[in-house]
Each structure stands twice: as C-alpha cells, then as structure tokens.
Amino acid sequence: MHRGILRYLEAEKRTQACEIAKAIIPVRQMNYQNAVEFLWQHAMFEARPATQYAPQHFSLARMRALLAALGDPQTKFPSVLIAGTKGKGSVAAFTESVLRAGGYRTGLYTSPHLHDVRERFQIERTPISRAGFTEIMQALRPQIEHFPAITFFEITTAIAFEYFAREKVDLAVVEVGLGGRLDATNVLQPQVCAITALSYDHVELLGSTLDKIAAEKCGIIKAGVPLVCAPQPPAAMQVVEQTARQCGAALCLVGRDWHYKRLSVTRTGQNCAVGRSAALAAEYELPLLGAHQVENAAVAVAIAAELRKAGWQLDDAAVAAGLRTVVWPARCELVPGSPPYILDCAHNGESAMRLRAAIREHFPGQPYVLLFGAMQDKDISGMFDNLLPDAQAVVLTHAANPRSLQPEALSAMAAPYARPVSTAATVPEALRHAAALAGPQALVLVTGSVALVGEARTALGFTGKE
Incomplete structure (x- = not known):
C-alpha cells in the first residue's frame, strides 16, 4: 500500500472500515457498466447532502493521499x-x-x-470514451477501496x-x-x-x-x-x-x-x-x-x-x-420548434433573476409556460419570485433524483402566486402538457435544476454529443 494512504488511514483510524469495504465489493475485471455502478456507489452527497462543510466530510488530506498513490x-x-x-x-x-x-x-x-x-x-x-473511463476506474479502484468515506x-x-x-x-x-x-x-x-x-x-x-x-x-x-x-x-x-x-x-x-x-x-x-x-x-x-x-x-x-x-x-x-x-448547453438554450423551448440550469434565486432578465431582453413580450422542478435544499421561493410572475401557466414535476422535491409540495409553494398550476409525474409527461398549454405562440421555459433540464433535453432528443 502506498505510504501516503498508510499515513492517512493511521490518522483517520480507517483500517477496519477498509477491510469491511473490500469484503462488500468483490474485486473483478470491470466493464463500463461495472465502472459506472462502482462510481455511483459513492454518491452519498448527491443523494443526501452533508450537514457540515468541514474536513471530516471534505478532506483534502484524503484527496492528496489518493492522488499520491496514483x-x-x-x-x-x-x-x-x-x-x-x-x-x-x-x-x-x-x-x-x-x-x-x-x-x-x-x-x-x-x-x-x-x-x-x-x-x-x-x-x-x-x-472520455467508455473504454477510457473504464480503464481509469479499474486503475483507481484498488486505491479508492482504501478510503471508505471517499x-x-x-x-x-x-x-x-x-x-x-x-x-x-x-x-x-x-x-x-x-x-x-x-x-x-x-x-x-x-x-x-x-x-x-x-x-x-x-x-x-x-x-x-x-x-x-x-x-x-x-x-x-x-x-x-x-x-x-x-x-x-x-x-x-x-x-x-x-x-x-x-x-x-x-x-x-x-x-x-x-x-x-x-x-x-x-x-x-x-x-x-x-x-x-x-x-x-x-x-x-x-x-x-x-x-x-x-x-x-x-x-x-x-x-x-x-x-x-x-x-x-x-x-x-x-x-x-x-x-x-463556445458550446455550453442548457444555459438559456433555445430549442426552436412549435412551441420553442428555453432550457436553463438556474437553481437559485440569483440565477432565476438572471434568467428572467435574459428572457425579457431576448424574447420581449413573448409569454411562456414554466416547466419547473427543483431539489429539496434549494431556494424555491427565490426562484418562484422571479419566474412565476411572468408565466402564463406552470407545470410542476420532478427529476429522477432522490433529492428532488415532489410536485405536490411545489404546488403548495406556488399557490400564493395565483398562476394556473398543474403537476406531472415525469419530465416527458410534463413536456407534453406544457407544450399543449403553450400552443404555437408561447415559449416553454424548462428550469429549476440541472437534473431536470438534463432529462428534458434527453426527452427532446438530445444525447450530450451535440
């Protein structure tokens, strides 16, 4: 084992936890699906945010030890x-x-x-190619397994x-x-x-x-x-x-x-x-x-x-x-069509304010139907304050992410804005409903989280390879 890892484990008293982790995850030659699954096994923060931004959760010592081993x-x-x-x-x-x-x-x-x-x-x-991703993950895995909290x-x-x-x-x-x-x-x-x-x-x-x-x-x-x-x-x-x-x-x-x-x-x-x-x-x-x-x-x-x-x-x-x-998708991205879509990753009050200003400047006088979904830990009120007043109707949904807020909860938060509100169980269903509400004259504005916009782009036929 690399001496940097040994020093880290000694300092953190992780040895026993490392042996448990090795027993749980069998060592095998990876294919691409294995590599992706192994990575997502470590997505605790994405699923449940940490409650403290401190070295016990985000340790540069751990990162330096891992990189030293590489x-x-x-x-x-x-x-x-x-x-x-x-x-x-x-x-x-x-x-x-x-x-x-x-x-x-x-x-x-x-x-x-x-x-x-x-x-x-x-x-x-x-x-990176699938083969390249898998090769690097295979090389990293023996080192990663020495850090159960990584x-x-x-x-x-x-x-x-x-x-x-x-x-x-x-x-x-x-x-x-x-x-x-x-x-x-x-x-x-x-x-x-x-x-x-x-x-x-x-x-x-x-x-x-x-x-x-x-x-x-x-x-x-x-x-x-x-x-x-x-x-x-x-x-x-x-x-x-x-x-x-x-x-x-x-x-x-x-x-x-x-x-x-x-x-x-x-x-x-x-x-x-x-x-x-x-x-x-x-x-x-x-x-x-x-x-x-x-x-x-x-x-x-x-x-x-x-x-x-x-x-x-x-x-x-x-x-x-x-x-x-420059190419940078889902940043006030216009998808032409009938209706046209605007896709934007705004996920706090400040970014929603900037998005509202951009729509008013680039599409003056054009109404929009808001298709919205957000994560539980975000400033929903700040986003609604900026986006709902200009919306002619609102469709609420959620991305397939454990941190997504359910549309029924969003609906209750949207009630004070006195806009027609409906909910949809999935993003594709929400897109169809928003398009029907928009007709040929209005925009459909899709925003609230990166995960939501990513699912919307997929439903609209984008793959990320554009």
Missing part, C-alpha cells in the same frame, strides 16, 4: 481553476474554447453533467486528473465543485485562478452570509498565482481583496481592470465589447444569451490575458474565435 497526476499538467456561485461553468467553457482556438490541446472538467457522467471529463470538448466528487476529480495526465493535455480548465477551500480540485497549483459571481447557494454548508461564502470560495487563492475576479457585492469583494492581499496574489478585477459592455442582442446571441478601457475594447460575438454571459465572457478574456503574461500564445483572433464558437 503518482500525483495533478502535477503533470498546467491548469486554470475557477470557483464561484454562478457562471463558473460558463467561464470554464469560454476559457477552454479560447485555448482550443489558440491551438492548444485542452482538458475540461466540469460538473454536474446533463446526460452522461462522461461529459465531466473532456479533451478538446470530446467526452465521495463521488473526489473520485471524479481523480479520474479527471489521471485522464488529463495520461493524455498529456497542454492545459486543463477545471471548475470547482462546491465552495473552494475544501473542494477536491483545490489540490491543483494553477496558472490562473478565477472567482465568478458570488451569491447565496449551499448556505447550509458554506454559510448564510456573503462574506462567509466568499471566504470559502477564496480558499482557492494561491500565493503568486494571479486571480481574476468578476464583479461582486461589497461584502464579498472585501473578502476577495483581503484574501488576495494576504496571499500575495495579483488581483485583476473585471469591472475595474477590464471593462465590458453589451452592444446588441438577438434571439440567438449577442455582441459585446471587452477591453482594458472603453476606448481599447474589442468587439466579440457570443452565442450564449443573457447579460450575465457578457460578464462571464469578460472574465474569460481577462483569464486569457493573464495566461498571455505567463507565456501562453493566445492572440486576439483566438479569443474572438473561442468566444464566438
């Missing part, structure tokens, strides 16, 4: 590490697209997935780092999972760190105030590593500035050091200007909808500039091409 793959590729409450996935997608347009072999690690767990691990925007996300992070190291990516863009300070991804020593918009989410874990949430997110800040930060509320910004100063990290603030402006919008995209000053701003075309995506694009432009300072070759043409060709 030969520390996280040290074998450069990276960009992106934390935040909203927009971190979009910024990751923009940044990866810019790097790929610049000719680099890119890795991309994001979560959660929409359709298939392999979406989390991508090289040049192609998910989490789903720690395992997927180890898969990503091992995959990127094996495939020798030029640079990996890595999205933090939850928080930052104790997140499994925070074992990286990145080229650039970034923090996107901060707001209230996972408050039972990260804290109920913005300064506490910011403190957890700022745990990714590293000495001597430049930090790009999106505009923040004052309480959060104070923590960001103080932490960067204490760590000796050069702070680049979008909105202060980088200026951005929205220029025009259509139903399928928008144009913006981003630059060191308003006079020097370059114009960019974005296929993603919403004013918040202009901010996210500006963060990606600033990340590219910091990478250039570190010697990466990223010219203006690569930045423009990367922003113009």
Whole structure:
C-alpha cells in the first residue's frame, strides 16, 4: 500500500472500515457498466447532502493521499481553476474554447453533467470514451477501496486528473465543485485562478452570509498565482481583496481592470465589447444569451490575458474565435420548434433573476409556460419570485433524483402566486402538457435544476454529443 494512504488511514483510524469495504465489493475485471455502478456507489452527497462543510466530510488530506498513490497526476499538467456561485461553468467553457482556438490541446472538467457522467471529463470538448473511463476506474479502484468515506466528487476529480495526465493535455480548465477551500480540485497549483459571481447557494454548508461564502470560495487563492475576479457585492469583494492581499496574489478585477459592455442582442446571441478601457475594447460575438454571459465572457478574456503574461500564445483572433464558437448547453438554450423551448440550469434565486432578465431582453413580450422542478435544499421561493410572475401557466414535476422535491409540495409553494398550476409525474409527461398549454405562440421555459433540464433535453432528443 502506498505510504501516503498508510499515513492517512493511521490518522483517520480507517483500517477496519477498509477491510469491511473490500469484503462488500468483490474485486473483478470491470466493464463500463461495472465502472459506472462502482462510481455511483459513492454518491452519498448527491443523494443526501452533508450537514457540515468541514474536513471530516471534505478532506483534502484524503484527496492528496489518493492522488499520491496514483503518482500525483495533478502535477503533470498546467491548469486554470475557477470557483464561484454562478457562471463558473460558463467561464470554464469560454476559457477552454479560447485555448482550443489558440491551438492548444485542452482538458475540461466540469460538473454536474446533463446526460452522461462522461461529459465531466473532456479533451478538446470530446467526452472520455467508455473504454477510457473504464480503464481509469479499474486503475483507481484498488486505491479508492482504501478510503471508505471517499465521495463521488473526489473520485471524479481523480479520474479527471489521471485522464488529463495520461493524455498529456497542454492545459486543463477545471471548475470547482462546491465552495473552494475544501473542494477536491483545490489540490491543483494553477496558472490562473478565477472567482465568478458570488451569491447565496449551499448556505447550509458554506454559510448564510456573503462574506462567509466568499471566504470559502477564496480558499482557492494561491500565493503568486494571479486571480481574476468578476464583479461582486461589497461584502464579498472585501473578502476577495483581503484574501488576495494576504496571499500575495495579483488581483485583476473585471469591472475595474477590464471593462465590458453589451452592444446588441438577438434571439440567438449577442455582441459585446471587452477591453482594458472603453476606448481599447474589442468587439466579440457570443452565442450564449443573457447579460450575465457578457460578464462571464469578460472574465474569460481577462483569464486569457493573464495566461498571455505567463507565456501562453493566445492572440486576439483566438479569443474572438473561442468566444464566438463556445458550446455550453442548457444555459438559456433555445430549442426552436412549435412551441420553442428555453432550457436553463438556474437553481437559485440569483440565477432565476438572471434568467428572467435574459428572457425579457431576448424574447420581449413573448409569454411562456414554466416547466419547473427543483431539489429539496434549494431556494424555491427565490426562484418562484422571479419566474412565476411572468408565466402564463406552470407545470410542476420532478427529476429522477432522490433529492428532488415532489410536485405536490411545489404546488403548495406556488399557490400564493395565483398562476394556473398543474403537476406531472415525469419530465416527458410534463413536456407534453406544457407544450399543449403553450400552443404555437408561447415559449416553454424548462428550469429549476440541472437534473431536470438534463432529462428534458434527453426527452427532446438530445444525447450530450451535440
């Protein structure tokens, strides 16, 4: 056994538990289905969230010991590490697209997935193959079994780092999972760190105030590593500035050091200007909808500039091409048809507010039927406050996830908004009912959770390979 694992087990007194785990799960050669099932056996957090964001639940010591046993793959590729409450996935997608347009072999690690767990691990925007996933899981399994309390996300992070190291990516863009300070991804020593918009989410874990949430997110800040930060509320910004100063990290603030402006919008995209000053701003075309995506694009432009300072070759043409060709499904995604659908992964009050604004701006005056489902631990009232007033009707359902709130409970919460409400037992049934209510004139807006939107995309014929 690797000595790093031995030290961890000794410190945590896990030896007996490890023997039990080995007896329960027989060792065998894996096929793809076995590999997926083995991974999902560790999905306790996804099924039942932890009640404390602390080392006994989220241990970097455990993650470091696991990676050490694998030969520390996280040290074998450069990276960009992106934390935040909203927009971190979009910024990751923009940044990866810019790097790929610049000719680099890119890795991309994001979560959660929409359709298939392999979406989390991508090289040049192609998910890992079934064979590749199975091979890495087979290699990880003997080490994983020494950690009976290991989490789903720690395992997927180890898969990503091992995959990127094996495939020798030029640079990996890595999205933090939850928080930052104790997140499994925070074992990286990145080229650039970034923090996107901060707001209230996972408050039972990260804290109920913005300064506490910011403190957890700022745990990714590293000495001597430049930090790009999106505009923040004052309480959060104070923590960001103080932490960067204490760590000796050069702070680049979008909105202060980088200026951005929205220029025009259509139903399928928008144009913006981003630059060191308003006079020097370059114009960019974005296929993603919403004013918040202009901010996210500006963060990606600033990340590219910091990478250039570190010697990466990223010219203006690569930045423009990367922003113009980015693909990031289920973020105010328009699916044309009769009726047309808008699919969005908004799952808290802040993201619902941004979604409402995007619909009003890109589809002015067009009514919508809201198809909604959410997880039990989310701010349902905050989302309803933003989405129900503009809805002509509401269809409530739930995803096939143990944390999903039942539609009957959602219906009771929707009653004060005085909108016609109906429920559906499954997402496909909800889609059919919402389409009938919408007719040819209205949109169908599908939102509330990533799991719900993923099931809706599947029902509409998407596979995740688009």
